[in-house]
Amino acid sequence: MKRGGILHPGLNHLLSSCGHTDYITVCDRGFPVPTGPERIDLALVDGIPTVLDVVRAVAAEWAIDRVLVAEEMALVSPERLSELQALLGDTPIERVSHLELKRLATDARGTVRTADTIPYANLLLVSG
Numbered sequence: 001m002k003r004g005g006i007l008h009p010g011l012n013h014l015l016s017s018c019g020h021t022d023y024i025t026v027c028d029r030g031f032p033v034p035t036g037p038e039r040i041d042l043a044l045v046d047g048i049p050t051v052l053d054v055v056r057a058v059a060a061e062w063a064i065d066r067v068l069v070a071e072e073m074a075l076v077s078p079e080r081l082s083e084l085q086a087l088l089g090d091t092p093i094e095r096v097s098h099l100e101l102k103r104l105a106t107d108a109r110g111t112v113r114t115a116d117t118i119p120y121a122n123l124l125l126v127s128g
Contacts, residue, residue, distance in 0.1 A: 005061050010040045014110040015062050023068075023126045025105040026054050028116035034106040043115035051114050051121040052083055063128030064091050070098040073120040080118050098122075 006012050014024060027033065028051060029043050042049055058064070067088060073081050074095065085093060096104070104124060105111060114121075 006057050011112065014038060014040060018109050018127045020127055022109045023124045025108045025111040025124055026051050027111060027113055027122040031122050032102065033111050033113055036106055037108045038110035040110060041113045043113055045115060046117055047115055049114050050116040051123065052087060054112055054114055056087060058125060065126045065128035066092040066094055068094050068096055068101060068124040070101045070120045070122060071095045072098050076119045080121055
């Protein structure tokens, strides 16, 4: 039995299956999850867990090279962007359009759906 860290077997498998520059999507509850990549649904009730909860857990066990967020996050949810920057420290955060983020999500190794309700909370974590 695993003692700590990420306990969800699907998420553990996804993270350990990624190589350098592979990426995963961590999204809010309303994101149009693509049908191709593996889907790991962690949504329980409104706001549990959030995208930040998942990023915090993943960052403790996984080398994150950079993060891609929607440009719209800075405009609509700037406090979330600030929280993300504080959490990730020196890890680069790149901005792309929301449409580009959705397009890139179709090629992700997997998608982790949360119950986040913050607009434009979606992001891509790129493996280091």
